[in-house]
Amino acid sequence: MRVLTRLAAVTAATVTALSVAVATPASAATELVVNGTFGTGTAPWWSSSNTSMAVDTGRLRVNVAGGTANPWDAMVAQNNITLTSGKAYTLSFDAVASASVSAVTTVQLADSPYTNTLTRTIALTTTSKRFSFPFTSSLSTAAGQVSFQLGKNAAHTVHLDNVSLTEATTPGSGPIGMTSGFYVDPNSNPAVWARNNAGDSRAARVQSSIASKPMARWFGSWSGDITASVSSFVGAADSADKLPILVAYNIPGRDACGGHSGGGAGSEAAYKTWISAFASGIGDRPAVVVIEPDSLGDFDCMSETARQERIRMLTYATEQFRGKAANAWAYLDAGNAGWTAPATMASRLRSVGVANVRGFSVNVSNYYTTGQSSTYGDAINSALGGTAKFVIDTSRNGNGSNGEWCNPSGRRLGATTQVGGGAEMLLWVKVPGDSDGNCGIAPNVPAGTFSPDLAIRLIDGT
Template identity: 25%
Template structure:
């Protein structure tokens, strides 16, 4: 997301914002109303609510994202790049609920109910019976993203729109998640990226001052609405190392997190964890730099690029954050998720060793893997790459207490448009997304944003191509937790697409993608499938195996089969795929 100015508002000022809620008073009977009394309802502790939602579960694969990836692969001129795109097409990503219509759905966009149905279908296909965890980004606060324009939203910072946020957005989401058929899922909610961090570093911004009471009220309302659902998990957004890593910012941020969570019915236990680097580019690790290392007598953290911020990377910030939130009273089960969707920084620009320079800034600039001109270059920056693949309980970062690496921002979805683009989503134009803009926030440097970008959240093929080309670990190589990304995703993936349907049947197409070289594969069809016709495969006991000519696949290679099914149309999405 954004990097903000280093200036930090005093904690007392943050806490004082609690009383500035306008004329509207919360309805005590509403599901999100805070109550600190001894009889206040709290989350029911049950076997269904585990410490880490991602542990022992598979993650939801969004067929819409997969379709975009496969379309980009089909248009790529570079065969190797196209194969790498296909190899990651089965990776899980979060679903962004960035406006009311994203929840209800439109004629061209699946709503939350359809995503949840697809996740249930995915769970039913899992050969090991693992639960499926769905990551939802709750992102529609009144006055959203108050310090930027590219992802501003549909709701204004007013009492009237706060009422809409509660009744038309959060209540609708909570009612859907509460349905019995979705209790088989584990649902992770990422609560309002950019909101509380903005109140830490941008309290002097007039737009943030106007939005502050609604951010606080809205976050409390969302937490209280989801807390009674034992299969739902709440993670607060916690910025990133280049935003909140300074000691004064970190202290104020944790104080604010604790104060806001403390206003909920269940208090700090309402929060299961924190997510860092959401839609960000801060590297997981800076392998050749330590903040305290001295270059000509000066710490690395004092280099111009880091500006005395001791947290050089997300692993450092996650460890710093975790220690602070536990000291603030959050439970010791609190976990951290890092969004690794775009913080890989591989490619030819990645340094292979530390610099030999004895000049501090030169040493840092030649040693850092973060290739941005400035840590504040947040919009579609040149040179970025996919980071670690999504995985639960990644190893190697014990102080960070990581629940997962997750692709919270779906790779290939734009941060913001390069110029003003008319849209009906309330999204504006931020000059930080214009590659020709020279910004004081970047110490007078050009933004180095990619050109011709669409509005935030729209598919950006050029960016996706860059991310895949610059992936670190490279597609098919060993991941940071010691496992290959392909093994983490499975040796193959399969995605079902409905190409036609009628009252008594439908036509389905299934794309199989190899995560590693395969000599054969098999795909499990949705339960109850009745075949009227099948091509490019052989069916036995509900499983499709290939013909001789489409059985062998290289890593990243694809095969397709199709069928005509009788009866109800199944949900599009991922199917279980095996290498034998």
């Protein structure tokens, strides 16, 4: 059960649906912040020592003393915020400062241990700016808090206005609602091949049936400077007002069961540095991220020591995306319908911090039908208490599974990337035409290498 392959299928009728869905804007949601416009004074907002606050021309003016050691040594906040674990929220506000300063905004428990479900460092300047941070809560509490931590700076003044915290209630929320559709990667493997082989009789078919569709870009050790590489890809999508799909694939000892895509970072410390830099490369821009395909399914092929190391690494990864990529929806990979029992997979997901991210992905690089994958995802989510979302890889599931996972014959393209379809999203995570390894109908094509023959077979279902 390697990563660059999985088993999925969708009916031929579904395959013809194939248009990218653009979600509608989110409907009005209940406001959880009281008096975020400061139209009735400052209550129920409160300020700590080293600050004073007052309403000034319809905004909250916060005077901040200098000389403090930590951001939280000077803050304003509102308590009694109700949060539900697994639900999506958006914190937004306007802010401007009398000088360029760094601040921290959080959504957290109001009392010890002050657990954060959102922490964002923000750069305030003398020009007013609107900030917006979608996130998925890891907390269920009626004692939440929205805070602005303004210490560890020279004395300055901050003005806040239009502070809002709302629950996302429709598929048009989060990064989907922030963009006008999914990003088509002009430099995907099939796109590059079609461009460089225009005289090949297969090129036009590869371009029209595969390269012109939205699909994921995979990142690993081959990506070089990971922050720069991720930032460039996400930035190109952002400039086009489109939503990019990324795969983080650099966990040490990856593909422990399949063996064709081995490798990854050289150590736990190296991986933590890499995945932190990955999340930083996304920053505040919208994105969809699949985290480490096969990493939880592979548990059955790993020693207990290796499993515990992987749990630490994946937990760290979820924390990095939660803290550094506020507008990204990240999904931990959960294998496929023919691999790990739903209750077992749910336990593994819980152990690596699935509550820190949007949810999980199923069927990555495999062939199980969308219906089978949806049933599997629903069962996992039920075991998790119904708090997570999931996405399905439909890139090669048009004819379903024949029981083989490594470059099997007779498979077909599935429904193109879109919102919905029995899951939160149907995605082309595996790049159609990329080999699963030196196996099956491509015994001489290494894993991750594009093969026009594999691509044409997927188009024709042969």
